[in-house]
Amino acid sequence: MPVIRTPAIVCTVRKHGEHGAVARLFTPEHGLQAGYVQGGRSTAMRPVLMPANLVTAELRSRSPDQLASLTVELSTSRAPYYAEPLAAAAFEWVTLLTATVAPDDQPFPRLYAALAALLELVCVAPSARWWARAMVQYEALLLAELGFGMDLERCAVTGEREDLAYVSPRTGRAVSLHAAGVYAEKLLLLPPFMTSDAEPDWGQLLQGFALTGHFIERQFFAERRADPLAARGMMIDRLKRMVA
Incomplete structure (x- = not known):
């Protein structure tokens, strides 16, 4: 049974069943992880499962396709x-x-x-x-x-690095002030x-x-x-x- 124990940031929480919750956590080494918290909607767990809280999480799953069972311990509360x-x-x-x-x-x-x-x-x-x-x-x-x-880093038109003032909304590339010309109004600042x-x-x-x-x-x-x-x-x- 794979087990992951890791610091994590609580990102989202949704109700699951009568008393449980599914939390999505962002972790440093395993990326985004989802898990089922038994009793996640209880009075004790609601202050823990708040988005932006830092927690220590333990995820257990029997297979990669199964939603992991999740337990969390509060490390840093953002509740205040x-x-x-x-x-x-x-x-x-x-x-x-x-x-x-x-x-x-x-x-x-x-x-x-x-x-x-x-x-x-x-x-x-x-x-x-x-x-x-x-x-x-x-x-x-x-x-x-x-x-x-x-x-x-540089103007998409001239290649220069100075006076960058706009960004093409299509390509995401920078454009310098003088290179924008009559197209300036169509560009992003x-x-x-x-x-x-x-x-x-x-x-x-x-x-x-x-x-x-x-x-x-x-x-x-x-x-x-x-x-x-x-x-x-x-x-x-x-x-x-x-x-x-």
Whole structure:
């Protein structure tokens, strides 16, 4: 009977049967894993099985085709931060995105490390502006790790590395300011922080979300239900209200 014992991030939880739950966890060495938690809807387990929580998980299955039996021990709780609507929206979106688009059983250690760091930053950052940048970067990394990365190193037209200001919505390749010409209005804006260490303002952060959002919707949700995007919309709406 295969057994996996691993640290994990709780991504999604759904009811299963009268008292149980199926949780999808993101792990550093085994990627996305799903398992059945007996009594997962109990008063004791609900605070443990919250998206964004860090847990120690043990998965047991009799065959690769069988849903694993899952037990979890809480390592780090994000429950107190759910009282903050913006933090709660960030948790919901990024864990749901990961659980929806990452393939099962494939390790993505860079993505796991980035997600763990992002969730911690949402909790400890003095301002949402600190973690909003990390959220955009996580979305861009997820696209890259799953084979849909943008090419932001040089201009697709001239090959130059300077004055990159736009991204082609079709190819995901950068375009310089002067090379865009009359086509600028048809291109996506490339905020400077996406290619440098520049500190973004709120307007540039929203440009970053528009950029990654275009490719997330196109690559992951064009041919499937786009319900998870509602969670992203809620997070961005709350960010906009905060800075209005």
